[in-house]
Amino acid sequence: SFTDTFSTKSADDYDHFSRITDYSSAKSQESSEAENKRFEKDLKSRHRNACKEMDNGKYKLAIQSFEGILADLLTRYDMNHERIGTALHNIAVANLRANELSDAKDAIEEAFRIRKVALGALHPKVGDSLVEFGIILMALKENDRALKVFLEALEVREEGMTNAKEGPERQQAQLHLAKVLHNLGCVYTELDQFDAAQETYNKALEQQKASFGEWNGKLRSKGDSTKPGFLTMASTICNLAYIELERGNHDSAIGFLNDSLEIQKVLLEADNKLILTTMQNIAYVHCLQSNYGKAKDIYMEIAKLQQESYVAYAKRGWHTSIKNLIYCQLRLFDFESAFDNLRKLEDVLSTQEQTGTSAPSSDLQTTHELMGEVNFQLARLPSITEYTQRLLVGQGCGLCECQPGEFHDAVDAESWFPKRPTKGSKMSGHRMSYA
Numbered sequence: 001s002f003t004d005t006f007s008t009k010s011a012d013d014y015d016h017f018s019r020i021t022d023y024s025s026a027k028s029q030e031s032s033e034a035e036n037k038r039f040e041k042d043l044k045s046r047h048r049n050a051c052k053e054m055d056n057g058k059y060k061l062a063i064q065s066f067e068g069i070l071a072d073l074l075t076r077y078d079m080n081h082e083r084i085g086t087a088l089h090n091i092a093v094a095n096l097r098a099n100e101l102s103d104a105k106d107a108i109e110e111a112f113r114i115r116k117v118a119l120g121a122l123h124p125k126v127g128d129s130l131v132e133f134g135i136i137l138m139a140l141k142e143n144d145r146a147l148k149v150f151l152e153a154l155e156v157r158e159e160g161m162t163n164a165k166e167g168p169e170r171q172q173a174q175l176h177l178a179k180v181l182h183n184l185g186c187v188y189t190e191l192d193q194f195d196a197a198q199e200t201y202n203k204a205l206e207q208q209k210a211s212f213g214e215w216n217g218k219l220r221s222k223g224d225s226t227k228p229g230f231l232t233m234a235s236t237i238c239n240l241a242y243i244e245l246e247r248g249n250h251d252s253a254i255g256f257l258n259d260s261l262e263i264q265k266v267l268l269e270a271d272n273k274l275i276l277t278t279m280q281n282i283a284y285v286h287c288l289q290s291n292y293g294k295a296k297d298i299y300m301e302i303a304k305l306q307q308e309s310y311v312a313y314a315k316r317g318w319h320t321s322i323k324n325l326i327y328c329q330l331r332l333f334d335f336e337s338a339f340d341n342l343r344k345l346e347d348v349l350s351t352q353e354q355t356g357t358s359a360p361s362s363d364l365q366t367t368h369e370l371m372g373e374v375n376f377q378l379a380r381l382p383s384i385t386e387y388t389q390r391l392l393v394g395q396g397c398g399l400c401e402c403q404p405g406e407f408h409d410a411v412d413a414e415s416w417f418p419k420r421p422t423k424g425s426k427m428s429g430h431r432m433s434y435a
Helices: 002-007 011-055 059-074 082-097 101-119 124-139 143-163 168-190 194-212 227-246 250-267 273-288 292-308 312-331 335-355 361-380 384-392
Strands: none
Touching: 011 059, 011 082, 059 082, 082 101, 082 124, 101 124, 124 143, 124 168, 143 168, 168 194, 168 227, 194 227, 227 250, 227 273, 250 273, 273 292, 273 312, 292 312, 312 335, 312 361, 335 361
């Protein structure tokens, strides 16, 4: 029998067999370790490439890369593993950037569920996914649900603050808490709960200052790690300005916007979208206050930056900025400058119409009509000096039937009054993390 045959083996034979088995096991373990190292090395390389694709705006490629990483992880880990949750989190962020909001929502909901199971409800990575979840819900206009999600994220961040040790760990916890408070303020603003929004933004500012200090007009070094924090601070200050604007507190709004702009101009390129949007908002508030001289100077600077920029979004905005500038010049009765800019605008619109790019024919038509009105005023009153003198000596404007002491616009340009710009602040999310 097999048993009998085996029992005739000597002790030396057993030892030899054992050594062979141990050797085979060791070789197998070495091979497995080498394979794992190759797998991790390849995964890290693909993760870096996916992040580069994100940085370069190639979101579709990034999504494919992150989905490939997820597929490979699923061959090694079960569905509720922490690394699967991280991979899904990255896919959600990539879809959010690509404006694929439905796919982003599906991925982040699953990432949150898995991380909560694998790590515990109050783990910092669970907080990361909750923050992204809230941002996605806001993008989908599901603000009531976003509010609940951010309040849950706030609980996670407050727990992190409680457990954080003094030093870099606490500084990071303060920054994470500030980001959630900033986003929570955004939700309150969208829900028109301005008192709650203002209170929350002020709490965010407190945590920002506690984390990386007051803004002193410059960074400590070229690679200062506080730059992202100060940019978030600038966004929070902008958001406070928008609340003041909603309440009609124009001077206060301009004060906050100028404070934010000071930070942005140090940290960002001159033609950065955030800078241009903040400047547009300042000019818009000046128009609301009928401070057309100040608004004109700002619109002139914006138009110059946009015209000289190599960035597509900045160049696209020139059309709107020059219209706003023209409006201010007309309100200041600077018809000569307004007419010169109308001719520039006409040239651009005509070219766009001929090439079939973006400009509606109605824009060109209204530009022609306004040019005719302004040209008529120039023929009647070639000098702005004479116009001003007539107003000062109480002779009426000389351009219409108004009596001394009254005022009527010489040109009907109210349809050109600057439209309220978009809000320049943005939500605060988190970077990709290696899965």
